Amino acid sequence: MSYGTPPPGGGYGQQPYGAPAPQHPSATTALILGILSFVLCGPFTGVPAYFVGKRAEREIAASNGTLSGDGMAKAGWILGLVSIILTVLSLIALVVIVIVVAVASSSNA
Template structure:
């Protein structure tokens, strides 16, 4: 086999390039999708995204660089936290409204 010159326009990889990035965590996309859906459609998915994101993030950290996808997992994790807070606030307002309605009906 003889040496083939690089094709025109070829640029060598930058210094410090060590190959392809590690594969993403198997649940990275799932956590991200659940986190986004929990913000947009149903806040009840927030705690699920929060728990799954925490578990996946811990597994990525324990893998010491052999598993990627931490950015997607973090985004889904944070969306899950925000959606859970919105869910708690919504339920709190609902309870306060019901209590105010019941107390108001006794006063008349």
């Protein structure tokens, strides 16, 4: 049983017009730095992730659709910001603990 020749283009539907916009290279960098800020390096990669991601997001918005990757840039700077906030909160908690221990040890002496 033969079904005839397949439709042109392989039968997968109409392909979108034109090529997709190239991805901004800094968007990938920001995402990688943001992930590394959680996994390994904390503020050492969190701060650059924030600034690289914000810059890439601005450049993508200014490109009027000629660049893509805004989601990765946004994820990168958000991960960097969360990493910075967690680092600051950890440092504040460490200072509070040191002060509490110092006060407790001086009152027992």
